[in-house]
Amino acid sequence: xxxxxxxxxxxxxxxxTGALTSDAKISGQLxxxxxxxxxxxxxxxxxxxxxxxxxGFPSERHARSGWVWPVCCSYGSSSDGxxxxxxxxxxxxxxxxxxxxxxxxxxxxxxxxxxxxxxxGKNLRCVQNNPRVxxxxxxxxxxxxxxxxxxxSDLLLPIIVMETPSIMLLAALxxxxxxxxxxxxxxxxxxxxxxxxxxxxxxxxxxxxxxxSRLYLAKIGNExxxxxxxxxxSDAINIAFRCKVPIQVNRRIAYxxxxxxxxxxxxxxxxxxxxxxxxxxxxxxDQPCFExxxxxxxxxxxxxxxxxxxxxxxxxxxxxxxxRAKKKNMI
Amino acid sequence: xxxxxxxxxxxxxxxxxxVTMISNSLTKSGQLGTAFLGCVCKYRNITRLIxxxxxxxxxxxxxxxxxxxxxxxxxxxxxxxxxxxxxxYVNSTVLEAVEVRxxxxxxxxxxxxGKNLRCVHNNSQGxxxxxxxxxxxxxxxxxxxSETLLPIIVLEMPSVLLMAAIRNVHIARPTxxxxxxxxxDKMGYEVKLVRINKRIQEAYCAELFxxxxxxxxxxxxxxxxxSDAINIAVRCKVPIQVHRSLAYSDGIRSVEPARMAIAAGMSDGLxxxxxxxxxxxxxxxxxxxxxxxxxxxxxxxxxxxxxxxxxxxxMLxxxxxxxxx
Numbered sequence: 092x093x094x095x096x097x098x099x100x101x102x103x104x105x106x107x108t109g110a111l112t113s114d115a116k117i118s119g120q121l122x123x124x125x126x127x128x129x130x131x132x133x134x135x136x137x138x139x140x141x142x143x144x145x146x147g148f149p150s151e152r153h154a155r156s157g158w159v160w161p162v163c164c165s166y167g168s169s170s171d172g173x174x175x176x177x178x179x180x181x182x183x184x185x186x187x188x189x190x191x192x193x194x195x196x197x198x199x200x201x202x203x204x205x206x207x208x209x210x211x212g213k214n215l216r217c218v219q220n221n222p223r224v225x226x227x228x229x230x231x232x233x234x235x236x237x238x239x240x241x242x243x244s245d246l247l248l249p250i251i252v253m254e255t256p257s258i259m260l261l262a263a264l265x266x267x268x269x270x271x272x273x274x275x276x277x278x279x280x281x282x283x284x285x286x287x288x289x290x291x292x293x294x295x296x297x298x299x300x301x302x303x304s305r306l307y308l309a310k311i312g313n314e315x316x317x318x319x320x321x322x323x324x325s326d327a328i329n330i331a332f333r334c335k336v337p338i339q340v341n342r343r344i345a346y347x348x349x350x351x352x353x354x355x356x357x358x359x360x361x362x363x364x365x366x367x368x369x370x371x372x373x374x375x376x377d378q379p380c381f382e383x384x385x386x387x388x389x390x391x392x393x394x395x396x397x398x399x400x401x402x403x404x405x406x407x408x409x410x411x412x413x414x415r416a417k418k419k420n421m422i
Numbered sequence: 423x424x425x426x427x428x429x430x431x432x433x434x435x436x437x438x439x440x441v442t443m444i445s446n447s448l449t450k451s452g453q454l455g456t457a458f459l460g461c462v463c464k465y466r467n468i469t470r471l472i473x474x475x476x477x478x479x480x481x482x483x484x485x486x487x488x489x490x491x492x493x494x495x496x497x498x499x500x501x502x503x504x505x506x507x508x509x510x511y512v513n514s515t516v517l518e519a520v521e522v523r524x525x526x527x528x529x530x531x532x533x534x535x536g537k538n539l540r541c542v543h544n545n546s547q548g549x550x551x552x553x554x555x556x557x558x559x560x561x562x563x564x565x566x567x568s569e570t571l572l573p574i575i576v577l578e579m580p581s582v583l584l585m586a587a588i589r590n591v592h593i594a595r596p597t598x599x600x601x602x603x604x605x606x607d608k609m610g611y612e613v614k615l616v617r618i619n620k621r622i623q624e625a626y627c628a629e630l631f632x633x634x635x636x637x638x639x640x641x642x643x644x645x646x647x648x649s650d651a652i653n654i655a656v657r658c659k660v661p662i663q664v665h666r667s668l669a670y671s672d673g674i675r676s677v678e679p680a681r682m683a684i685a686a687g688m689s690d691g692l693x694x695x696x697x698x699x700x701x702x703x704x705x706x707x708x709x710x711x712x713x714x715x716x717x718x719x720x721x722x723x724x725x726x727x728x729x730x731x732x733x734x735x736x737m738l739x740x741x742x743x744x745x746x747x
Contacts, residue, residue, distance in 0.1 A: 275598075318605075
């Protein structure tokens with residue numbers, strides 16, 4: 092998988108600073124970007140035609156990638172040293188890959204990878220796409236949103252979220268009607284009635300095992316006036332799914348943190364064998380059970396001994412010896 | 423109870439609260455008055471029919487008509503309009519409550535500092551209180567001097583985020599409420615008001631009122647859950663209002679602890695504090711324990727002369743103590 096060298100380096104250096112974002116810095120950064128974009132709007136009109144064309148067909152985008160490339164480099168934003176590199180709306184489309192949401196319920200870490208439990212009860216066994224990225228995680232199940240990359244690689248990106256966003260996303264996936272408006276429905280309605288439209292959601296980067304994502308809004312009738320907001324992936328994916336807009340993931344994140352589904356390993360036969368034994372024990376098979384007969388003889392002998400009926404105890408002992416000798420011959 | 427509009431609600435309210443409406447004399451704030459000027463609309467006639475006392479005041483708004491009434495897409499939750507009478511609502515503030523437990527004796531609200539408020543229903547004819555385990559709740563205090571509290575049971579995450587917002591705790595990642603606030607600011611609107619306006623089958627409904635910056639005649643309203651609405655209101659620092667009928671029918675008030683509780687609590691506390699603190703007096707129990715311990719150790723080590731000596735000292739101490747008692 093090809094990694095674009097141009098805009099990757101400034102963002103790659105960002106996690107090294109290790110500082111988490113603060114709201115003030117995010118606000119200042121957002122205001123600066125709005126000014127920068129407005130200035131750019133007056134200078135280069137062709138640029139925003141390219142940006143608008145970004146939502147065309149993939150083949151069209153691919154055909155024009157050579158032309159779009161030199162223009163987009165000059166507008167990549169840096170992180171200003173606050174540790175959170177905010178992806179710009181004008182970043183090249185090749186840096187991101189489209190994804191869709193899977194109906195995953197929870198994620199669990201096992202010794203050789205991960206197990207994703209789907210909604211229908213199936214378990215997907217996965218290994219990390221990049222074995223060199225070592226992520227130590229606890230083995231308790233976590234609520235997760237799993238994104239599937241739509242570029243043919245079939246990578247899965249699990250994002251551990253809290254319980255409420257996960258449940259609300261699963262309800263939205265099945266079009267389950269929640270009788271009261273959730274906060275995501277309110278955000279969608281609020282956006283529409285204020286004259287804006289949600290355009291895109293991007294998972295931009297990962298800092299200290301926490302993913303960052305951005306929500307891109309555009310004014311209806313004036314597509315050049317855009318707003319981007321920084322928010323959690325759980326909220327971003329919920330809003331994107333309700334507004335039916337694409338969810339894009341940074342290629343580097345998908346490569347480093349993605350999972351691959353593996354075929355069942357031979358260790359699964361042990362599970363099958365175990366199940367077979369259990370099902371066999373649970374169901375009567377209409378055969379004479381030697382263990383039950385032996386148990387009865389031992390029981391009767393001990394009861395007779397306790398009740399001081401020693402003649403009967405001796406008889407049961409003789410029957411038990413005869414039964415065991417017969418069984419030994421059978422074996 | 424399905425409501426086609428505020429008509430039925432007002433009728434019910436009028437039947438129950440004629441005195442409250444007549445004695446209502448709250449003064450409107452200037453800002454809210456300004457915000458309401460451009461929003462009187464299709465409920466003007468209904469207001470006039472129900473409230474003849476305020477009929478002269480309504481004439482001033484006859485020439486203004488708003489067209490921004492929001493509906494809730496036919497799912498039975500009719501959103502009230504911005505121009506609803508201000509006298510129907512009362513301001514409230516948020517208490518730092520963690521959870522609410524209800525039982526046969528009423529409600530017990532656990533505050534953030536660990537104290538427990540014991541409350542009873544404001545209206546003795548209120549609906550049956552079901553027994554429930556402790557649940558996260560947001561408790562509003564009605565600010566009309568009656569010291570009425572209104573508990574609203576919510577999910578856990580809105581309750582935790584509300585506690586963080588009240589104490590200005592910085593959360594590393596932006597919550598959905600901060601995103602909503604930021605979105606409203608960047609789209610050129612501002613939050614004006616949050617109202618808890620009705621209850622439908624144990625679930626409260628809330629409204630969020632927004633106006634355009636610079637053009638207060640353009641306003642929009644949204645239906646929300648009270649947990650989301652109150653979280654947004656606290657972050658945007660706007661007033662939270664509760665409908666009077668809700669405060670009357672569902673409100674609770676704090677009661678003094680019972681005497682039995684006082685006696686038991688005090689006695690228990692006294693015992694514990696007495697045991698926890700050394701009082702500088704010679705402790706007779708400690709002396710007795712020391713003698714018994716030495717006697718038993720001597721017996722185990724077969725030092726029977728010493729054991730007999732300790733036994734004699736123990737008996738002497740006990741006889742002396744019996745004389746004291």
